[in-house]
Amino acid sequence: MIKLGIIGTNWITEQFVNACDITKSFELTHVYSRTTQKAQQFIDDLKKTEIRVSTDLNEFFKSDDFDTVYIASPNGLHFGQAKLALENGKNVIVEKPSTSTVREFTILDDLAHENKLFLFEAARHIHEPIFKKIQEYVDDNRSELSGATISYMKYSSRYDAFKAGKLPNIFNPKFSGGALYDLGVYTIYDAVVLFGQPDKVGYTPEVLSSGIDGSGSLTLKYPDFDVNMLIGKTKNSYLQSEIYFNKKTLLMDSGGDITHIKLADENKNITTIPTQKSDNPMDSEASEFARIINENDQETYEKLLKYARIVNRILEQARTSAGLVFGADEEK
Structure with missing residues (x-):
């Protein structure tokens, strides 16, 4: 090993x-x-x-x-x-x-x-079998693809401390905190891996007193459709995430920690798509990284790097368009 x-x-x-x-x-x-x-x-x-x-x-x-x-x-x-x-x-x-x-x-x-x-970059969910199943469905039905709504909002265990006057790292601009650079990374990876690089990026955040985003709505514009995202660390959401294929809709229970997927047809009939989900969501990631290193699989490695480059570019475009400033911005 x-x-x-x-x-x-x-x-x-x-x-x-x-x-x-x-x-x-x-x-x-x-x-x-x-x-x-x-x-x-x-x-x-x-x-x-x-x-x-x-x-x-x-x-x-x-x-x-x-x-x-x-x-x-x-x-x-x-x-x-x-x-x-x-x-x-x-x-x-x-x-x-x-x-x-x-x-x-x-x-x-x-x-x-x-x-x-x-x-x-350890975006663990894109390596899981359940995400691969989503990717397979999108690839097989790409001609019908017409947009997506992706939601990932979880009340942070550190938010109560923030409201009490403390400044946890996750809500501190010095440590590059905030909803976009935490849960938002998952949703952006969803879009980049499934749909590619967007043409335009727009972010409307709810800004906290520390200067970072507690939650927000992000839009990625593609040539033929939009992907709308809801992200947040100051509230809980139970909305499903959806990918649209004209009359059909692929349903995911989350934009990050996906545990099941379903397909709804034009008659509102909903069927569950069989998937695998490990008890430890990092199993697939660990196995894949080790395999790439051991086999020196440069093709897969460069594909993952390409995703990471695009995701980091989207993060910065979204953040700067919303006027969010990190300590790292001053370090040239």
């Missing part, structure tokens, strides 16, 4: 490590955290032993006990950590969004190619 280092000791990191164990794709060997105590607690919770711990990033990346790093730190830290990883010869799997700006993504993209390394 590929030796893995990780940055971040939160629930999503634990989920990724568990997915690696289940799929036998990566083997955890090294954990970086700001404190030894936090790293050791994370390791103990995973019931692992003989895992090295670092509290210094330079020491972490100069070690030779892993060759791929998984980065799950706050958004605003992704670029600096991924850049340091690539400069030290490590493949990078970085949680979405991989960067805060197109400039940052371009630097990482160029650096990965120069050093013949892999740079993966």
Whole structure:
């Protein structure tokens, strides 16, 4: 198995490590955290032993006990950590969004190619069998495709703290927070993978006192149809997401964590499309990234990179059109 280092000791990191164990794709060997105590607690919770711990990033990346790093730190830290990883010869799997700006993504993209390394943006849902089933249906019925409405809104566990006067990273422009750069990434990936690059992008956010978007409506305009998106971290939505094929409609229960899909015909008859869904939604992602590295599958890798480039461009276009400013915008 590929030796893995990780940055971040939160629930999503634990989920990724568990997915690696289940799929036998990566083997955890090294954990970086700001404190030894936090790293050791994370390791103990995973019931692992003989895992090295670092509290210094330079020491972490100069070690030779892993060759791929998984980065799950706050958004605003992704670029600096991924850049340091690539400069030290490590493949990078970085949680979405991989960067805060197109400039940052371009630097990482160029650096990965120069050093013949892999740079993966961890948009895990596009690798799941259930999403592949949606993609298959869209491809088979593309001549009838006439638009989509995609919704992904979940009340953040950090929003109560924000309302109480605190400033969690996810609501902080310094750390590239907000609905668009969190749940919005999923919906944009949906559109890019299924429909391609849009012609125009427009975003209307509800801006919080910290200067980031708590929720908003995003429109991607294509030559023959529009894709409308509702995203948010300050409220819950139970709307289905829909893809339109003239008289028929493909129904998804979510724009991000998709668990089932159905098809409605012109007579309102609804049938369930059989799909597979793993207990751990990161299984498919871990397996695919490991396969690409082991087989040096440059064709698939470049396809994923193309998606990531487009998604990061859309994110920046949407954000800047709405006047949302990140700390990373000032770092030239």
